[in-house]
Each structure stands twice: as C-alpha cells, then as structure tokens.
C-alpha cells in the first residue's frame with residue numbers, strides 16, 4: 440500500500456482542488472482529509488454520512504459545586520484567568536482553561552474535576568470517489584496533530600480491511616505539528632506551490648521538512664504562467680535539491696467553474712488543463728510506486 444500526501448507551505452495554492460481531482464483519477468484508494476484545522480475537501484466530495492466518532496484531546500477543568508467550599512484558591516492560582524466567580528459560586532470558563540491542572544492539584548476540597556476535552560468528531564464517509572476519512576473540530580479547537588494521527592490510523596486500517604492500494608491525503612498546510620503528522624509514513628509528498636516570493640519561501644520550508652524526514656518530494660508549480668520567471672526559479676531550486684517538478688499548471692478559470700458546480704475539475708469536459716491534470720496524476724503514481732526513500 441502506498442501513501443501520497445498533498446501539501447503546501449501555505450493555504451490558497453490550489454492544493455485541495457488538485458487533491459479532489461486526484462481523488463477522482465486514483466483507483467482502489469482511500470481518501471483522507473488531514474487538513475483538520477480548515478477541512479474543505481468535503482465541499483468537493485460531498486460525503487454521505489457514515490461512521491462518526493467523538494474526538495477527545497487534552498483536558499479541561501470543571502468545578503463540582505457540591506464539593507467546592509468557595510475558598511477562592513483556584514481563582515488566585517490560575518494564570519489564565521479561567522476561573523469565574525459569581526457570588527460564592529466558582530466555575531471554569533472552558534474557552535480560557537488551558538488544562539494546566541494547577542487548580543486540580545491545589546484545590547483543598549478536591550472539588551475540581553479534570554475530564555478529557557471533547558474537541559470534535561471524525562468520520563468515515565462514502566463519496567462518489569470512494570471512502571473519505573475526515574474530521575470536524577469544534578470552533579476554537581486546534582489540537583490537530585493528534586487528530587491527524589487518528590485519521591491516518593483509521594485510513595490505514597480501512598485500506599487494509601478493504602484491500603485498497605493507496606491512501607491519498609489532503610495534508611495540513613504549513614510546517615508545524617499537523618503537517619509533520621500528515622507526512623509520517625508517507626511514500627511521497629506532493630507540494631503544490633505558486634510562483635510568488637511567499638510560495639517559493641514556503642516551498643523551501645516544506646522541502647527542508649521533507650528532507651529532514653527523508654520523504655520523497657514532488658512539486659507542482661500551479662499558476663506558473665502568472666510569473667514564468669518565478670516558476671523557473673522554483674524549478675531551478677527543485678533541481679538543485681533533487682526534488683522532481685511533476686508539473687507546471689497554468690492558471691485556468693475552469694478550476695473556479697468546477698468549484699462553483701460542486702465538482703472536481705476532471706469531471707468537466709476535457710480541456711488542455713484537465714489533460715495536464717491527468718498527466719500530473721499519472722506522474723505522481725509513477726513516483727509513489729518507487730516507494731519510500733532509502
């Protein structure tokens with residue numbers, strides 16, 4: 440089984456639109472949306488509800504008012520100003536509580552409970568392109584590195600039980616904990632970039648990350664025609680570092696047209712652009728077939 444993760448240094452490069460098209464083109468696969476802080480692959484794939492599970496991560500303090508003596512120690516010790524006082528009644532503001540456990544440790548009455556925090560849900564759904572493993576965090580929750588690991592684990596189990604040969608993931612953007620979790624165990628990272636100074640800068644950072652974890656990296660320069668010189672510079676950078684430039688894709692209104700129609704671009708009648716996207720996917724499959732970097 441192969442794992443391909445589509446990433447980008449930042450949002451807005453066309454990563455999800457292309458992942459949606461690849462989900463259409465790939466066969467015998469599980470699709471996984473690891474961009475859990477801002478998931479939007481479901482907007483293109485329109486999943487039908489399947490299995491849903493609660494996701495818990497970290498802890499949040501809660502005061503049991505039957506035990507609380509109203510001494511006020513927790514309020515004076517909380518560095519995050521999360522303890523609320525209403526007359527003699529103490530409570531915790533869950534949006535401010537950082538789960539540091541100080542109030543639990545020091546409450547003389549043992550009145551502070553410390554349950555796991557319910558942060559959102561993860562799902563295994565059906566789509567017109569097969570199964571999708573994805574999640575939705577509650578507003579304000581961003582504990583996503585662990586959730587990414589949960590989704591990857593579920594996708595692997597599902598792929599194994601259903602005999603799938605590929606896990607295609609829409610990875611988290613950036614270079615932080617979620618993208619590192621996204622990349623763990625991947626055979627191939629596909630970075631979607633654009634020929635702007637920030638696109639180049641972000642690509643260099645994700646390339647460094649992939650180099651550090653010895654993950655094979657292929658690069659798609661999206662909207663290359665908006666700045667051909669910038670695209671040449673990116674290509675030169677990739678060559679110098681041994682990363683393959685998989686494709687240079689032109690800016691094309693067909694991407695927006697597909698999005699408005701709630702489709703992926705390769706579902707529309709064939710054009711030069713969709714032909715290029717198909718070729719791009721074929722090249723990704725070839726690279727992924729080489730397996731992990733030794």
Ligand code: SF4
Nearest residue numbers: 507508510511513546
């Ligand atoms: S420290 Fe414990 S007993 Fe004192 S106010 Fe806080 S919860 Fe109540």
Ligand code: SF4
Nearest residue numbers: 517536537539540542
């Ligand atoms: S767990 Fe920490 S942050 Fe939360 S209320 Fe207690 S002292 Fe404050």
